[in-house]
Amino acid sequence: MPKLVFVEKDGNRKEVDAPVGLSVMEIAHRFDVDIEGACEGSLACATCHVIVDEGWYAKLGEPSEDEEDMLDLAFGLKPTSRLGCQIVMSDELDGLEVALPREVNNMLG
Ligand code: FES
Numbered sequence: 001m002p003k004l005v006f007v008e009k010d011g012n013r014k015e016v017d018a019p020v021g022l023s024v025m026e027i028a029h030r031f032d033v034d035i036e037g038a039c040e041g042s043l044a045c046a047t048c049h050v051i052v053d054e055g056w057y058a059k060l061g062e063p064s065e066d067e068e069d070m071l072d073l074a075f076g077l078k079p080t081s082r083l084g085c086q087i088v089m090s091d092e093l094d095g096l097e098v099a100l101p102r103e104v105n106n107m108l109g
Contacts, residue, residue: 001017001018001019001020002017002018002020002089002091002093002094002095003015003016003017003018003088003094003096003098004016004018004024004089004093004096004097004098005029005095005096005098006033006096006098006100007064007097007098007099007100008033008034009034009094009100009102009103010102014031014033016030016031016033018073018089018093018096019089019090020089021088021089022088022092023041023058023084023085023086023087023088023089023091024048024050024084024085024089024096024098025037025048025083025084025085026041026045026085027089028048028077028084032052033100034100035047035048035050035084035100037067037084037085038049039085039100040085041079041085042085042088043066043067043070043083043085043086044070045070046071046073046074046075046083048083048084048085049071049075049076049077049081049082049084049101050081050082050083050084050087050098050099050100050101051073051076051078051080051081051082051098051099051100051101052081052082052087052096052097052098052099053080053097053098053099054080054097056093056097057080057082057094059092059093060087060093062081063083063086063089064086065081066093067082067083067086070083071083074101075101075102076101076102076103077105078101081093081101084098
């Protein structure tokens with residue numbers, strides 16, 4: 001089974017078995033990783049936002065326009081940001097690494 005690595009907010013790396021066909025968001029839920037996914041993958045929230053490792057980003061293919069629109073609403077957006085519910089595990093993605101965004105408090109800059 002492919003592996004998926006979550007880099008948690010405190011920098012901790014959590015490597016899990018990632019069943020092919022499940023999204024990064026679904027896998028996070030299965031392993032108690034702190035990704036919300038409020039709309040359960042219907043592209044109606046941005047709470048499943050993850051930051052993909054740079055080396056992996058290009059291998060995922062382009063995000064859809066709907067995903068891009070939703071990402072614009074995500075906090076802590078980075079050039080390699082994606083929505084976790086739109087990344088579906090496959091054997092090719094064995095070793096994929098995604099980081100959880102750190103919460104940014106805009107009031108404090
Ligand atoms: Fe809502 Fe991914 S879970 S957009």
